[in-house]
Amino acid sequence: VIKHLKDRVDASDCGVAYIYFDYKGRGNQTPILVLASLVKQLGYQIPHLPQKISKLYEDLEHKGERPSLEELLVVLLSIFASFKRAFIIFDALDECNQKGQRDRLLPYFIVWGRVVPIYLSQVDIILKTYRCHSKTYQE
Secondary structure: OHHHHHHHOOOOOEEEEEEEOOHHHHHHOOHHHHHHHHHHHHHOOOOOOOHHHHHHHHHHHHHOOOOOHHHHHHHHHHHHOOOOEEEEEEEOHHHOOHHHHHHHHHHHHHOOOOEEEEEEOOOHHHHHHHHHHOOOOOO
16 A cells, blocks of 8 residues: 555655554554654655754754654644645554554544545444544544
């Protein structure tokens, strides 16, 4: 799927990033690390990082800190704005920990607008259940 998308989309207009969830690697796949991975993958696909991202990086580096989940979300949304469309592939979403990962990440996946989330694995039931309980989802 990833190779197919990369081969078919115009790289100047579309971004493609992916996350593979592994039940053995749950400790290394926190929401912060997942968003950081997406930021890194998509950031490499744009010619220039937006100024506010560069400033945030400099500020955090100077303080010796890492970005918060909210800061990463702002950065990711800023990078999304650089593309006409972005495809984010979430493979094995059913493998991630429900309370620590899935429940914190799904609200972001659902409200990303121009971003097309692609779920690989048996997540139909997860998403349908989540959508029924989500106040942010609009059908």
